[in-house]
Amino acid sequence: MSTFFITGASRGIGRELVEQVLARGHRVAATLRDPRRLDDLAERYGDRLWRRALDVTDTARVEEVLGEAFREHGRIDVVVSNAGSGVFGAAEDLTDAQVEESIATNLTASVQLARRAVPLLREQGGGVFVQLSSMGGHITFPGFAIYHATKWGVEGYFEALAAEVAPFGISTVLVEPGMVRTSFYEAAQRVPLSEPYVGGPADTPPPALESMPGSQSGVANAIIEAALSDAPPLRLLLNSDAYELVTGAVRERLAGFEGQKESAFTADHEV
Numbered sequence: 383m384s385t386f387f388i389t390g391a392s393r394g395i396g397r398e399l400v401e402q403v404l405a406r407g408h409r410v411a412a413t414l415r416d417p418r419r420l421d422d423l424a425e426r427y428g429d430r431l432w433r434r435a436l437d438v439t440d441t442a443r444v445e446e447v448l449g450e451a452f453r454e455h456g457r458i459d460v461v462v463s464n465a466g467s468g469v470f471g472a473a474e475d476l477t478d479a480q481v482e483e484s485i486a487t488n489l490t491a492s493v494q495l496a497r498r499a500v501p502l503l504r505e506q507g508g509g510v511f512v513q514l515s516s517m518g519g520h521i522t523f524p525g526f527a528i529y530h531a532t533k534w535g536v537e538g539y540f541e542a543l544a545a546e547v548a549p550f551g552i553s554t555v556l557v558e559p560g561m562v563r564t565s566f567y568e569a570a571q572r573v574p575l576s577e578p579y580v581g582g583p584a585d586t587p588p589p590a591l592e593s594m595p596g597s598q599s600g601v602a603n604a605i606i607e608a609a610l611s612d613a614p615p616l617r618l619l620l621n622s623d624a625y626e627l628v629t630g631a632v633r634e635r636l637a638g639f640e641g642q643k644e645s646a647f648t649a650d651h652e653v
Contacts, residue, residue, distance in 0.1 A: 384610060385409040387451050387458045389438055389495065390465030392419045394564035395514065398602040399462060404430060406606070411451040411458065413438075438465045438491035439483075445498045452502045460609045461499045462512040463492045468566060471573025472584040473527035480571065481528055488532035493539055500547055508551025510609045513540050515556045517624035521631045524583035544616055553614040557605055560624030561589065562596030596621035 386403050390396040391412035400420065403410050404427045412420055413436035424431050432454065434447045452458050466488045469480050492513055503509040518526065519533035537556060544554035567588055575585055601620050608618050619625055639646075 384459040385455045386460045387411040388462040396464040439486045441494045460510045464514045468570035472579040484528045489535045504550040510553045512555045517560045520628045555614045556617045558619045560621035561594040563594045
């Protein structure tokens, strides 16, 4: 039996992960703003579900709850950093508060959770840290700039971290789903476009939920399989749209770099 620590467990992929991990016979230490939202699972699975209230932007509380989970369970095999939020709108139109909140929730909270989980995982001899990223950590869409900023930041931080912690037996998995049919899009804030952006690239509504190719249960299942595998991958690209869009963007980016080879090398020389 393995034990998972999961943030953002109230809805979407986080809730699905909790349900599937418990259904497989494992234990879950679930954190969310309102633990009562998991009352139904607590009734069904009893003490295999451990719950605590947590706002991931409260770093002191993150350290407290994480430490408590490790002490009470003896070992946490998989830490899943899942909590996140989204804001749709032209970059200029977002308020300072929306920018700061997005970075605090999607990037800073993930960094701070990892910084506090690593010593605990190292002390127990290893484990897996799963970070929810997105295909939006490799590609971009107009109207979603601050979300992309946080996910590109997550990609860089955890790629570097993975190399640092590998000698301790800690694996890091960056989960990169495409558009998944979850409540994420319903919960995302939508900022009305100011006049200069009306009719422009940012003036494109998000696709309808039913048209999104990604399955919430399929994504959760893939995450669990990867986390419990003998060799968890550094990156886990999920859903058909993510595969097509990300691989296409990487090929296009590489072609652009290759076209700049001559000018890149000339910059080695004094002028």
